[in-house]
Amino acid sequence: MIGSQLVVSTDTIVEQTHFPEGTIAGNIAKRAMCINLSDMAAMGALPLWFTLSLTLPGDKANEAWLSEFSSGLFEIASRYNCALIGGDTTKGPLSVTICMFGNIPSDSGLKRSSASVGDIIYLSGSIGASRAALELLSNNGNVSERLLKSFYEPTPMIDLGIKLRDIATSCIDVSDGLVADLSHICRASRVSAIMHLASLPFDEEVKLLFPDKYTEFGLSGGDDYQLCFTVPRHLKGSIESISTQTGITLTAIGEIVEFDHTQSITINGLEDQLNLKGYDHFE
Template identity: 40%
Template sequence: MGEFELIRRYFAPMAKATKPALDGSGLLLGVGDDCAIQRVPANQDLVFSVDTLVEGVHFPLGYCPRFLGWRALAVAVSDLAAMGAQPVCFTLALTLPAADEAWLEGFAAGLAEAGQQFGIVLAGGDTTRGPLTLSLQVHGTVPQGQALRRDGAREGDLVCVSGQLGDAGAALEFLYDTAPATDAASLLQRYHCPQPRLELGIALRSMASAAIDISDGLHADLLHILRASGVGATIDLAALPLSPALRRIKGGAAAGFALQSGDDYELCVTVPEQRWAAASRELQQQLTVIGQVQQEPGLRLNADAGMVYSQRPGFDHFSIT
């Protein structure tokens, strides 16, 4: 099967199937031409991001292609959620060792399922031969001047996170378990099928002063906010939201996983206290307050006795150790 047959069979139908749901989105031309065409509506800003996933680095060797299709798009769309953007379209550059039909069917199915759930359509891309690598660029829109950024945190702001942290990192030791127990299966679900917090990101446009998605670990990603904003913070490890499954499996080390392991794709935001007090109960219930922004630079950790954790930030592609 050649390159163009591969595109025609597995990816062109996906783009056509999701296009009707995007009428009025601004995508004028998608798969099948030299370029896609997107029209940005008046008073909207274009928000875009690119992610590259490499086999053996970002996902395991021999990883299930259906899970990979979902994860690849979820990881990229999570960046849109962190900016408070509405997804529109994405492009895919896919490098394959071979045109394996069974692999392509599973991958395309996972990608299509994710695209339909996230409301984002495949607009184009490229395929080539080589080590398994995926690069996805996602486009979204946000009302002019309302995009969430990393550089707006100020002294006194509350540090908040969505969801529960650490499950996906703890799931790594069970990836090759053919019959995982209930708690392990719960962690694996968080790793295989992350859920970008799109609706929450949009709701936070007028509330958060800064935001980031938690991809490399809370410690590392919160530091990005603090450095961009020129401030520091103290967080309470006992306040980190942990799932019952993670607590049972990791015990006293659970908070360490929540602090340092990646792949959560939850949101970490800073919120001025007066905005938090004025927020709806529904919005407050989607976030957990874990600390406060301070003037002194750096990230300080308060921990209870018996907690096992490291002061080292999370994942870094070019770390020596």
């Protein structure tokens, strides 16, 4: 397509690392699709196609499992108009790799590297639900339909990403945890950030269920797949209109400040309450 750029993302989910053993096939497929679509959203891209590499143990290579997996996969694919164009099936420990392709008008993709001092930091939706769902699942607790869905079928913010193309100076999706992901922006942009604990949109149900843990779940739990983005102060009005148009809550959670080599992120209101590390893939 002339005047447009192809963008590509890839994400793998592995049993036990990214979803519990025994997860039903449809939910595995949905989660794999949604987190890859979320990468498209974070670039402001329109998703077009994807390839699927599915690694399966022998006991799952049967019609029942594959048909359940396919239903979940194509439910999400058709919702976002994204076509399966190829793939690979392999025997081994259960994992799913999707490679997704999308497009953006030339030179208008959202990046991590252009946040500027003075920009306001915004976050879509709320945080903490996905980590809370995982906690409940791991302890065989009762999980509400809404929390379950936040884990298995997080909503990719495709429309929001597209609307932010000409407005946001940087953008990322919250997969590793808000603190970790915002520090990716800070590192790439050579700036620091201040967040205000009181303005963070923690999930209300999670606040009630985990009064001692909801800040940790929200700040470092990850898997919320909300967009965290920065916007020059004078474009605040545009963000308010986008929020009205899309019906998505967009909360100002802090601001970008001069690079501080001692601390890339400061959280006002949070006095050493918790361990602020993001998700470490190899912990």
